[in-house]
Amino acid sequence: MRALITTKDGSVEFAEVPEPHRTGSELLVQVSASTVSRGDLHSIRFSPPGRVIGLDVVGVVAEEAADGSGPAAGTRVMGYASTRGGSWAERAALDSHLAVPIPDALSDETAAALPNSGLAALAGLEAGGFLLGSRVLVTGATGGVGRLAIQLAQLAGADVTGLISSPERRAQLRSFDWLTTVTADAADGPYDLIVDLVGGEVLSRALSLVAENGVVASLAQTVPEPASVPFFWFAMHRGARLVSVNNTDGQREAGRGVRRLELLAHLAESGRIDPQVTGAASWEEAADLLAALSRRELDGRTVLRIS
Ligand SMILES: NC(=O)c1ccc[n+]([C@@H]2O[C@H](COP(=O)([O-])OP(=O)(O)OC[C@H]3O[C@@H](n4cnc5c(N)ncnc54)[C@H](OP(=O)(O)O)[C@@H]3O)[C@@H](O)[C@H]2O)c1
Incomplete structure (x- = not known):
């Protein structure tokens, strides 16, 4: 064939x-x-x-x-x-x-x-548990997985923010007029769940935006660089967890x-x-x-x- x-x-x-x-x-x-x-x-x-x-x-x-x-x-x-x-x-x-x-x-x-994309988005959101009223940040929001993750999070009742690489990329999300978007340097959090679809510096930044007892779900290495854990992360983000998520699991x-x-x-x-x-x-x-x-x-x- x-x-x-x-x-x-x-x-x-x-x-x-x-x-x-x-x-x-x-x-x-x-x-x-x-x-x-x-x-x-x-x-x-x-x-x-x-x-x-x-x-x-x-x-x-x-x-x-x-x-x-x-x-x-x-x-x-x-x-x-x-x-x-x-x-x-x-x-x-x-x-x-x-x-x-x-x-x-x-x-x-x-x-x-x-x-x-849908199985990945669902798996990433599941890492956050009960989402009604939760503050959810999706990085790589303009990507195929990101666009489904922001929609599914909103359907689940979350307060959703999409992290985009630059303000110009907001045009790609024009059909989501309800969506709040931020760039990494402007994001302040805290977020109960962060679905990271980028990795590298974006994941490092995500770790500094997670709420106490919140979850950062790492699904991706879109960029080749490693991420780093912020200084005194364990003390500044008590109970927060970084979890790996794969859409094939379970x-x-x-x-x-x-x-x-x-x-x-x-x-x-x-x-x-x-x-x-x-x-x-x-x-x-x-x-x-x-x-x-x-x-x-x-x-x-x-x-x-x-x-
Ligand atoms: N763990 C799993 O089970 C699983 C399953 C499916 C996918 N994934 C992974 O999830 C990631 C997203 O998948 P996708 O299909 O949505 O990919 P995609 O459509 O290519 O989207 C990639 C996203 O990352 C952003 N991005 C790319 N390079 C960047 C950079 N240097 N700095 C900041 N942002 C950057 C893109 O923003 P721009 O619009 O600015 O380019 C876009 O929002 C991929 O790495 C993929 O392999 C994992």
């Missing part, structure tokens, strides 16, 4: 590859859409050449899982290919614990932008991944969240889109049409 594989120079190229190997709980999906996201840049960086990447999966179930779990053949599904990747291909193996039917009213494009337990994907699909179908798809391009353009993403030139989530 045709697929995009990683190259030595940190990009992707087309190649003929074998059909995906599947475990007993994996569906075979005929892929119609995926996304270009920062996670794909990380996958390329940490993968040997020749690997099929791609995190978000939308398509039709071509073969059911051998153990009978998950949607039946012929069902239009969305899902998360998790750390395995593999959705930038004509067919992909998809864990039935991370795959759900797509409601008729949702387009392939909207559905494709939900799994990876998703197979008690149907959690499926319930979360169903929730995201339902919220998007009913117009309560918008994954902010700003473009859809053929997968022939994937290499150019990855380059644009690494230059921070993409505004919102870009969907890849796989054909």
Whole structure:
């Protein structure tokens, strides 16, 4: 089958590859859409050449899982290919614990932008516990995960602030007229929950903005620099915690991944969240889109049409 594989120079190229190997709980999906996201840049960086990447999966179930779990053949599904990747291909193996039917009213494009980013946003917010009335700061608010995190936090009743890299970037969040935004140097806090999607200096700053007994959820290393813990942090931010969060954690337990994907699909179908798809391009353009993403030139989530 045709697929995009990683190259030595940190990009992707087309190649003929074998059909995906599947475990007993994996569906075979005929892929119609995926996304270009920062996670794909990380996958390329940490993968040997020749690997099929791609995190978000939308398509039709071509073969059911051998153990009978998950949607039946012929069902239009969305899902998360998790750390395995593999959705930038004509067919992909998809864990039935991370795959759900797509409601008729949702387009392939909207559905494709939900799994990876939505599961990450939910996991980051969950780290803060009960959010009604909480002060929540989301860093990297203009990113694909950030835009879903600010909407989900607002739905949960939080008082939400988005941290943006510069005042000019506020224009990217024009559809969120209700949202308070700050830059790192102007943010003062304190915040009960900080969902950090940037890392480096932004995470260092976040640690100095967290409330007593608050949580800083670290999901990302968008920038290459390490973060540092502020001087006397333990004394100035009593009971505060820095926690690592991954959107794959615990998703197979008690149907959690499926319930979360169903929730995201339902919220998007009913117009309560918008994954902010700003473009859809053929997968022939994937290499150019990855380059644009690494230059921070993409505004919102870009969907890849796989054909
Ligand atoms: N832990 C997990 O399970 C998990 C799951 C999904 C994603 N992630 C990670 O979460 C992060 C966000 O993902 P995404 O898909 O939303 O990425 P994205 O769409 O590329 O967004 C990146 C965000 O970071 C900001 N940013 C980039 N470089 C920056 C810099 N030098 N200083 C300050 N801000 C900067 C961007 O702001 P500008 O608008 O100014 O460029 C944007 O808001 C990524 O690192 C991704 O790998 C983690």
